[in-house]
Amino acid sequence: MSDTLLNHRIRLASRPHGEPTAENFQHDAVAVAAPGDGQVLLRTRYLSLDPYVRGRMSDAPSYAAPMEVGDVIVGATVSEVVESEAEGYSPGDVVLSYGGWQEYSVEPATRLRRLDPDAAPVTTALGVLGMPGFTAYAGLRAIGKPQPGETLVVAAATGPVGSAVGQIARIQGARAVGIAGGERKTAHLHELGFDEALDHRAPDLPGRLAAAAPDGIDVYFENVGGPVFAAVLPLLNTFARVPVCGLAATYNATGLPEGPDRSAALMGAVLAKSLTLRGFIQTEFAPAMFEDFLREMTGWIASGQVRWTEDITDGLEHAPDAFVGMLRGENFGKAIIHVS
Template sequence: MSYTSQQWRLQSRPHGAPKPENFLWDEQSVREPRDGEVLLRTRYLSLDPYMRGRMSDAESYAKPVEVGDVMVGATVSEVLESRSPDFEPGQTVLGYGGWQTFSTERASTLRALDPDEAPVTTALGVLGMPGFTAYAGLLAIGNPQPGETVAVAAATGPVGSAVGQIAKLKGCRTVGIAGGPEKVAYLEELGFDAALDHRSGDLVEQLRSAAPGGIDVYFENVGGAVFEAILPRLNTFARVPVCGLAASYNATELPEGPDRAPALMGLVLRKSLTLRGFIQNEFVPTMFEDFLRDMGAWVREGKIQYREDITAGLDRAPEVFTSMLDGGNFGKTIIEVSG
């Protein structure tokens, strides 16, 4: 049986925030699977901030999407046809089909999902890449100790919310930073010891009250003004896992003002700070099995809560993606492509 895939392709590289004209809606016949491959129908598509970087041809840790290619992204899909002994039609799998309704992928790149263990969408969030990013970055780099204070920006997102809850399970005081009263209220619901609104205009004062003894671990998702407010509160030997810099993803030029690098490096030296950037896949060989065991148990036992922001319709992916980059999402951003 032949299939036609509806797709979003990269039509041009954005300058600043992505715009509708940067995306192209297309339809293509789906290639039949060869030996070792499976044909998939996309059920859910993950939208993540890293995709903005892949739209650019600037030097990065991953190859950019070429102009004209289908936009990349993790997907939960149904197996329609299989030329692999590892999968059979009807199974649900985690893959990397991108922004399209059907895909043909190598079986070796897929992971089977059990809908009876957890909702399959969690493979794109709390039990997938974002959850593992939080788990590995916090534990391997942050190394939180009982009684320490852990702060995290973008704290209602899929990474930040997991960071705060894991830190709480490790016996830490947790400070979450988010934008707007509704998100602050959600942080309180999750059990953060302090929930701060970076849009209130007085984040420095809020941090002084929320972390009077300073901050031992700051999980960086944002950069920009939030990072500048955090810096003076970092304790000696504080650790800063650098996961993302969302505040600058759409920047087209350097910020105005003096060069702040000397002051930052001076603080790193005086306080013996550890700033460590990371990409989650570097920890997969050593930590992923532990993550699946630990996070799976914490979710089943209700110790880790999560929120998903699901929008129906692949046609809405560009607008939802652009809104997410501007903080318009509330939880893990997912597109429901088919039921």
């Protein structure tokens, strides 16, 4: 079958300077390769769009190796097995894979996670039951450790990580304050059970945040950075914990922000308040915590304690525009491309 198929794909044409543009993406089509021993040929059904991909489009030093110009853009996928040369996989099986921005991929079976479409919608493997959900779970359990009665703040709070952070914190007895962009998103935070919802686009975020957290902030789950962190920092309590997951406000930055160097104020607060700031990548916790995550999150979803939202765009060709829109905060929920 693979000899008759064309694989439409999107590759990195050039490295972005600032916000990615159409010129940074190359669309092409090549013949589909046949799987070798221990491999499977997969047809991509759904593609995950995630902010970390912007970092991998750059060649700046980071926690993950950059893509090379000409590479297929990376991304997690929900895929269907078309051909199999691997024991235990048959055509029609649905799996979580990492095929990237293309219609077909050939992958070793050892990289796949089998999905049960009867247990949960398969798209949840890209969101609440996948990497974003686990990022929220691991960051809270290992670093944030919210306690009953404490106050947690999270920005990008309607995104797949932030929404899970707030809902898990509520399950653990903490107050959850969510920060998002626009009235529609803040209204949704109330629907999810957040105690307070703030629009970062409205005036006087520092003042409104102080009113929403009158007893200070014990856990700040950092997804954004920039002006949001500037508003949070003075409100952090002694022994506050800050899991640093992402810095979306600066992903398209081409240089350091203008203004005075505030690192002394930051380090002064870290010292004076005994703060814990801990950057993390979810893979470092996966071996020890992932099975617990799947069990607990599946239970919370079944009981209605955790809800999720997906923003699905049809057509692989629309992935670049949807990706840029996600970086701008235009998505509502987990950004996904329906490929086939």
